[in-house]
Amino acid sequence: MSESTQAQRPAGVNHLVLNVADIEISHRFWTELMGFELVSTVQLGSEMRFYRSGPGHHHDIAIMQCTQPPSEPAPQRWRPSGRRMGVNHIAIGYPDRESFLAQLSHLQANAVTFHLRGNHGMTHSAYINDPDGNGIEVLYELPVEVWDGDVRAALGHFEPLPTEGPEALEDRTDYPIFPARDVVTA
Template identity: 50%
Template sequence: MQSAKQEERMSGNQTGPVTPSGLNHLVLNVRNLDESHQFWTEILGFRQVGELKASPTRPNPPRMRFYSGDHDGKMNHHDIALIENTALPPPPADWAMSGMPMAIGHIAITLPNREAWLRQLAYLQSRNIRFNRRVEHGMTHSLYINDPNGYGVELLYELPRDVWEGDIDAALNHAVAVPTEGPEALEDRVEGLPVFQTAQ
């Protein structure tokens, strides 16, 4: 039995926008490409897969590099790209979840699972990366840091769908702050987490 939306798509009688399957990639303006390259590769673990090169039709391209995460052992054409713009203003002195003078609030990056996420947290702490926030959200457990340009970066792992899909709005509104320094910043609670369901 087909749903009304499936029948609408197959008939070609589209009455509204097609819902995308998701975001494909993100391009960030950065002040210093080499500095940002180091952050996105050596700190966050992305791999460079390409770089914009001069050609007869584009003799003076901007400095731009392309990066991929790990997609089941394969590289994507790019998940994120960095393009140098030396005219960008300096980053704010401190990062905050809201009220920043930045067009992008933060960029969320998914780790494959809880174990990989915990290993990444330990690695970042060993590199003396400042943990701005640690939060148990209703649908993810998250760490917030920032890049050299002041962009917020959320590193997360997803909780199982059956934890949050029963009431997505309630899960989005759930947030428990977790320590950001010392050994406690590397702990992750898995027992006693709430399960979100709409009232029947």
């Protein structure tokens, strides 16, 4: 490691590009099911399409038609396991609780399976698959005051919820608070 240079603090994750088995099926997933808008299409050997959540972003997600047939069928069910190499899951945040709940209703109404549904200490989440079996987390962020006192404890918290029926669309707002660990409470 060089001693005359140092890594700079990143602004965050900027965008994600996925190679997909069928670009039309993945297009419908990212637009009609997930709510992104198509920004541009380019030909780079194979077709690539760029999507954004809205103005102010150039692209959040891009997909590219994969030219090789998949070596194995897409998994039918996603779990946060370490069994496969590569991306475990991609988290898509919705702006607030109301849009998150409307998004869950939209997914359920379109027969998208929730493989896992639950409350983390810092997000409330549902886990689905994209058409190629990649894990997709649909979430909204809880208020920063809820979790930034002890991010590690918030990250380690998970309350599983029902994945089917109207119960899968319910959302509690009595968020557990994760205070700083050096705060002594009476």
